[in-house]
Amino acid sequence: MSRTKIVLAYSGGLDTSVAIPWLQERYEAEIVTMTVNLGNLPEMDTIKDKALQTGAISAITVDVTQEFLENYAFPSLQANATYEGQYHLATALGRPLITKHLIQLAQEEGAFAIAHGCTGKGNDQVRFETSAVILDPNITVLAPAREWNMTRPEEVEYAIERGIPVPSGTNPYSTDENIWGRSIESGVLEDPWVKPPDDVYLWTQSIPDSPESPTEVEITFESGVPTAVDGDELPAVPLVTLLNELAGTHGIGRVDHIENRLVGIKSREIYEAPAATILHAAHQALETMTLGKQQQRFKERVAQEYADLIYNGLWFTPLRSDLQSFVDSTQRHVTGTIRLSLNKGNVIVTGRKAARSLYSFNLATYDKDDVFDHSAATGFINLYSLPFKTQAEIQDDPTDR
Numbered sequence: 001m002s003r004t005k006i007v008l009a010y011s012g013g014l015d016t017s018v019a020i021p022w023l024q025e026r027y028e029a030e031i032v033t034m035t036v037n038l039g040n041l042p043e044m045d046t047i048k049d050k051a052l053q054t055g056a057i058s059a060i061t062v063d064v065t066q067e068f069l070e071n072y073a074f075p076s077l078q079a080n081a082t083y084e085g086q087y088h089l090a091t092a093l094g095r096p097l098i099t100k101h102l103i104q105l106a107q108e109e110g111a112f113a114i115a116h117g118c119t120g121k122g123n124d125q126v127r128f129e130t131s132a133v134i135l136d137p138n139i140t141v142l143a144p145a146r147e148w149n150m151t152r153p154e155e156v157e158y159a160i161e162r163g164i165p166v167p168s169g170t171n172p173y174s175t176d177e178n179i180w181g182r183s184i185e186s187g188v189l190e191d192p193w194v195k196p197p198d199d200v201y202l203w204t205q206s207i208p209d210s211p212e213s214p215t216e217v218e219i220t221f222e223s224g225v226p227t228a229v230d231g232d233e234l235p236a237v238p239l240v241t242l243l244n245e246l247a248g249t250h251g252i253g254r255v256d257h258i259e260n261r262l263v264g265i266k267s268r269e270i271y272e273a274p275a276a277t278i279l280h281a282a283h284q285a286l287e288t289m290t291l292g293k294q295q296q297r298f299k300e301r302v303a304q305e306y307a308d309l310i311y312n313g314l315w316f317t318p319l320r321s322d323l324q325s326f327v328d329s330t331q332r333h334v335t336g337t338i339r340l341s342l343n344k345g346n347v348i349v350t351g352r353k354a355a356r357s358l359y360s361f362n363l364a365t366y367d368k369d370d371v372f373d374h375s376a377a378t379g380f381i382n383l384y385s386l387p388f389k390t391q392a393e394i395q396d397d398p399t400d401r
Helices: 014-027 044-054 065-078 090-109 124-135 152-161 236-249 274-290 293-311 318-330 376-395
Strands: 002-009 030-037 058-063 111-115 140-142 174-178 181-185 215-222 225-229 254-260 266-272 336-343 346-354
Touching: 002 014, 002 090, 014 030, 014 044, 014 111, 014 152, 030 044, 030 090, 044 058, 065 090, 065 225, 065 236, 065 274, 065 293, 065 318, 090 111, 090 124, 090 174, 090 181, 090 293, 124 140, 215 236, 215 274, 225 236, 225 274, 236 274, 274 293, 274 336, 274 346, 293 318
Parallel strands: 002 030, 002 111, 030 058, 111 140
Antiparallel strands: 174 181, 181 266, 215 225, 215 336, 254 266, 336 346
């Protein structure tokens, strides 16, 4: 292992660009950058060139969008994992995968440390560092932005002094995105009373500008995994890309949420997740057809725990793996098609079909095909109400009514 080599998670932004010379100077180290594309970085070559120009000895880029969807986003979809009922966990799901590739590269390079650009106030520092020590207990994790104590103007001055290109203009928001969703915070959004400006949203139409007529779409699942749209089988990446465009056109997938952060504060978060929103709606609708009542109720509890594990940076823990085994078991019969109507920010389920559906027309109908034994109801009600009748007879208290 080289004590003079560090692998840096590199986005091409100001923080991670400044981190290259800062780490070189602070640790007298060679810097290898890694840029991990989760469906959000179309200009990978430009980012690679910037890393090399800024002083990295090597700049590695990898596109793991398919791996991200198949091994991270879709398992969370099967679990119905949504943090605090609002957040489909796009950023939180991406961090363990990025860390996995950072650790692999560090081991290949013989680096003594990995580094990230997270600040000391967010959740992502916890996600990166917890994932890292699980995957490699001997690795050192460095957080330059947490250590250097530079203000934004000082950071810009530091960059200019070292010939690092500084973007003209300022983005008023802090953003992150991958194919599963966007997150936006900071700036005027820090006042929870302020309505989000229109420029916050890039993936979704405003409701007034969205189409007047609804669009119907059919989504097919196999064992809880989406496989086709309107009968056309699609791989994961084009399927989610298509649904992002389709749902976003109808203003679907916007979330404005006051969130309980892992680090102990409340934060206002704006999210856009068009595809994730309609896939979650469709998946849950299909589960109502194919899971038993007890399975559904217990799975709701598992979904909350699963979402908390993802949010809290605990993807690689034994408990998450154990819960995944349960989720996988529940998805054996979650195969079928859901029809949705998309319009003006709304997702409405209009049709359901599944080969192994627990819904029986002959049991549910009130028509002549009814096979439900109505005469069995009397005995069932007598037994069901017996403990309540007994308690009322023995402990009756009119003041309780």
